[in-house]
Amino acid sequence: MLTPLIQYITRQSQTPLSEEDIQLIEKAFIPKKLKKREFLLQEGEICRYITFIAKGATRQYVVDDKGKEHITNLSITNWWVSDRESFHEETPSIYNIDAWQDCEVLLLPKANGWYDKVNTIPTFCEMRKRLDDTHHIATQKRLHSSIVETAEHRYRELEEKYPEFFLHFPLHIIASYLGITKETLSRIRKHGMKKV
């Protein structure tokens, strides 16, 4: 189960990991299997791990006062998940993260300095920085487009940029991720068919 991670890191950073590095990674990451709907993190808990999805798909969401779920993030194979705020500041999370499909994940704990230790590997640290950057940029863009663009535009953009999502998540989940209702999404799609 570790191989996808090792491969991922070396591919990301273009530099191979030393034997020791790999051993450290093997010690640090805790493999875990999740069944569909199983929680990786629940509202109110402190996020104690950075998680690598070796296989599967998860969603992150909040539940509002009316009991409605709002998807804030979707993640699939070879992505990382965590609640950064909760992890770093050790405060209770406002998010729920659960498996949408059965998953194989690798947990990197903050406890006992594992996270810090792994970050002493330059390759890993570099990769993490880059991921931080790209993730941050992506969030910025999403924010921007959620303010400026229409629902339709955002849908098309997602279709273009992350077609994989459509393979792993049903449309009502995608709709929620886009911040619209499933009905609206359905109408948008119908509308598009005609045009194209």
Place this chain on the structure above:
Amino acid sequence: MLTPLIQYITRQSQTPLSEEDIQLIEKAFIPKKLKKREFLLQEGEICRYITFIAKGATRQYVVDDKGKEHITNLSITNWWVSDRESFHEETPSIYNIDAWQDCEVLLLPKANGWYDKVNTIPTFCEMRKRLDDTHHIATQKRLHSSIVETAEHRYRELEEKYPEFFLHFPLHIIASYLGITKETLSRIRKHGMKKV
């Protein structure tokens, strides 16, 4: 003009800077004055600096196909500004950043490795990491609330969290930052008066 920066860094990190560190910082940062409406970055340019606002206020915005400005970020004294994507990837920026009030700023160039050199100062590097984190978390929250919450809620939140903004920017700028029109903002505020 450097003192606000030095103060800022030591306050953020709780550890004093050594004499050498300060000298490095003095060499690295380029002081600059901006008059109102002067650009710090224009659409199409590559962002070559990370900028510290020692004094003043700036806005970041995009112009859409209809020529309308959409504010994406507001920054005031003791904040940092840059287009992270453009800076890191050296790609043309899609943003404009200009001074809303006269500013005194400090530019940290990427060129000649200044940015990297300054990052060898552990205190600075730590601070930067923390800022990255909090900034990222803030963006995440803004995204989330722009999707889930009503315009009114977002306005109240801003009032609560960044009252300083209201001292530096007129309401139509705030409205744009919130992703609503000035008319809507005006009505929201009137509405609130009655209630309270």
Place this chain on the structure above:
DNA sequence: CGCGGGTTTGATGATGCTCAAGCCCGGTGG
């Protein structure tokens, strides 16, 4: 066959936008 998850359709209503007009107020120039 019937059930459940996912998707679609239609009717209705709220929220926020557009456009157009007017107000307030602090300059500036005659």
Place this chain on the structure above:
DNA sequence: CCACCGGGCTTGAGCATCATCAAACCCGCG
């Protein structure tokens, strides 16, 4: 001193977008 101008803010009428609610449909599966 007043008249005018421009930036900022407010108000109102009509409209577009999207949410809500309710119903139906579709299809794989026990």
